[in-house]
Amino acid sequence: MQDINEGRPVRMRPPMEKPARVLLALACCCVLLAGCAAPPKGPAAANPGAPAWLGAPPGWGRLEWIESWLAGAAAGFSDYWQVQGHLALAEGRLAYAGNDATALQRRARSRSARIGFQTVLEHPGASDDQLLQARHGLKALALFSPPADSQTGGEVTASNASYLPRSSWRASRPAPSRLTRNSGPYTRITVHHTADVPGALFNGSFSDSTSTVRRVQGEHMDGRGYGDIGYHFMIDAAGRCFAGRDLVYQGAHAGGVRNRQNIGVCLLGNFEHGRPSPRALAALDKILAELRGRHRIPRKGVVCHRELKSTVCPGAHLAAWTRRYRRAGPKLANLTGGQVRLQTASGSARGNAGRALSLDPTSVR
Secondary structure (H helix, E strand, O other): OOOOOOOOOOOOOOOOOOOOOHHHHHHOOOOOOOOOOOOOOOOHHHOOOOOHHHHOOOOHHHHHHHHHHHHOHHHHOOHHHHHHHHHHHHHHHHHOOOOOOOHHHHHHHHHHHHHHHHHHHHOOOOOHHHHHHHHHHHHHHHHOOOOOOOOOOOOOOOOOOOOEOHHHHOOOOOOHHHOOEOOOOOOEEEEEEOOOOOOOOOOOOHHHHHHHHHHHHHHHHHHOOOOOOOOOEEEOOOOOEEEOOOOOEOOOOOOHHHHOOEEEEEEOOOOOOOOOOHHHHHHHHHHHHHHHHHHOOOHHHEEEHHHOOOOOOOOHHHHHHHHHHHHOOOOOEOOOOOEEEEEEOOEEEEEEOOOOOOOOOOOOO
């Protein structure tokens, strides 16, 4: 990839060690982006009439602030900002619901996030964009299945979340007029790598990964004229899977007609010479299993970009892994029941056959 626009990294600050109250423990369960559920124009200073917490740095303190604001001062603000507050709090609780918590705490945090998203859906003043964001949040919660007694050390990985919403990397809004709706059931998944991205370290840090995804989106939209980032999912070295273009839209990743009914999954990095991290491959294995289960795509439908056109993508090492994945394990089984059991390259995974996997609004040209 070349001529990629420079993105602004996300600054994180460490979480508080011991919240003083259970309510704060539920509200301050994640270290999320400052832009979570925020409008595209930036902090409060750039949005007259916005609450002051909009420009606060990410962390426990910001979530405490939002919760306190909702309980009191929010009454003096417009419906729009009240809804934004509920979205910011719910997405914060969702994104790191499994971090440094017991199984009981994880369930409580997920439940609190669900209530927040439902509050938005029931709010008479919620905008169409806000309603859509809340629906995506509920879908992400439906896929969330934290392990029974593990701690993630502050990281969101494939083991405790299927993907992070677009708000987690501060995605720009898609341009619907430059997007094409998917025309039929998905039949193929194509694996990619970003190759070298100017300014990207590919070190798995949250700030580097989110800024890299933004650079890719900027290059796709501004440099190539796409309606959104071209990939449906992107995975970093730490095993985080980021929601890209919404699956209701055809992707822009395989070239021309090859994008039809084709889901694009891209790993951050250049794997022509270097190898993907074990966590990245575990996340790829997991998302492939989920997508295949929900869209009934056989293993032979998982291909490399280089198998569709003349390119080195996704690099020699990732291409070799993808070919092994295609050959490994039995085909999908029990696709008609409520539970789907899939044998993946690294083990097994469960999914719900009746639940569609969707992402935040993205698009493809």
